[in-house]
Amino acid sequence: MKIATWNVNSLSVRLPQVLDWLQAQQAEGGVDVLALQELKMSDDKFPLAAFNEAGYQAQWFGQKTYNGVALISRHAGTDVVKNIPGFADEMSRVITATYPDGQGGSLRVIGAYFPNGQAPDSDKFVYKMRWLTALHDWVKQEMATHPQLILTGDFNITFDDLDVWDPVALKDTIHCTVQERTHLQALIDLGLTDSFRLFDQPEKSYSWWDYRDFGFRRNRGLRIDHVLISAALKDRATACAVDKVPRKNERPSDHAPVVLSLA
DNA sequence: ATGACTAAACCTTTTAGA
Numbered sequence: 001m002k003i004a005t006w007n008v009n010s011l012s013v014r015l016p017q018v019l020d021w022l023q024a025q026q027a028e029g030g031v032d033v034l035a036l037q038e039l040k041m042s043d044d045k046f047p048l049a050a051f052n053e054a055g056y057q058a059q060w061f062g063q064k065t066y067n068g069v070a071l072i073s074r075h076a077g078t079d080v081v082k083n084i085p086g087f088a089d090e091m092s093r094v095i096t097a098t099y100p101d102g103q104g105g106s107l108r109v110i111g112a113y114f115p116n117g118q119a120p121d122s123d124k125f126v127y128k129m130r131w132l133t134a135l136h137d138w139v140k141q142e143m144a145t146h147p148q149l150i151l152t153g154d155f156n157i158t159f160d161d162l163d164v165w166d167p168v169a170l171k172d173t174i175h176c177t178v179q180e181r182t183h184l185q186a187l188i189d190l191g192l193t194d195s196f197r198l199f200d201q202p203e204k205s206y207s208w209w210d211y212r213d214f215g216f217r218r219n220r221g222l223r224i225d226h227v228l229i230s231a232a233l234k235d236r237a238t239a240c241a242v243d244k245v246p247r248k249n250e251r252p253s254d255h256a257p258v259v260l261s262l263a
Numbered sequence: 264a265t266g267a268c269t270a271a272a273c274c275t276t277t278t279a280g281a
Contacts, residue, residue, distance in 0.1 A: 009269075009270070009280080010269085010270060010271080012270095012271095013269090013270075038270095038280085040270070040271070064271090064272095065270090065271055065272070065278095065279095066271090066278095066279075066280090116279080116280060116281060117281090118279085118280085118281085124279095156280095156281070173281095174281065175281065208281070210267080210268075210281070211267085211268035211269055211280095212266080212267035212268045212269090213266095213267050213268085214267095215267095215268090222281075224281080251269090253269095254268085254269075254280085254281080
């Protein structure tokens, strides 16, 4: 089965591309769960009918103009939770649901749009740090009851220099600071694995490229979209890859999908 | 160049993204 994440930067604009992409994946077995970020639409605008017609179920948590997340799936998600319980937040950033794991068990999927943080000296960075602490507690709680768990989405954090097109110029800038990476490591320390690095990857693999200055053509990007898996899923992982094809579309999102394959 | 490009809204200008 396949689990994917994609920051679409407006689902209104990108809906045809998402449907096309899901259709294209059918040739290789199809995507079971697709986590979307930056819907940029209120709940009443969510295009449920279009996904249903394509054969998919959906759970969503929208917000006008900014943020917004969804889980698109073959089977209906259950035990849906929106945002982080106990953490008051104006923004719609997290959606969690349970799915069949294809082997008679269940798979808990947390789809998240991590705060950008803007700059290390900004109020938004302070919020990012608070949000990361709250997320850590939520993931820890969920892992206690769901051995097969996936934390995926737009993390807005790079792991290390390998994830950065110019690590010297971008040292200590947003997405690359020690503080952000310490929080990311804390999530790993809960018992999660960066599935992407379980496999050989092309050099300079990224999941986001700036729209400006031919960022994609020059491969000036960052790897900030991740699929983290719990220990119970590690042996089932057979591949993880960035799919750069949709980034070559006309009017693309600035992010590309990342796809995890499980046996 | 606190720029470049894209999207949304309070829309010919600002805010945010990363």
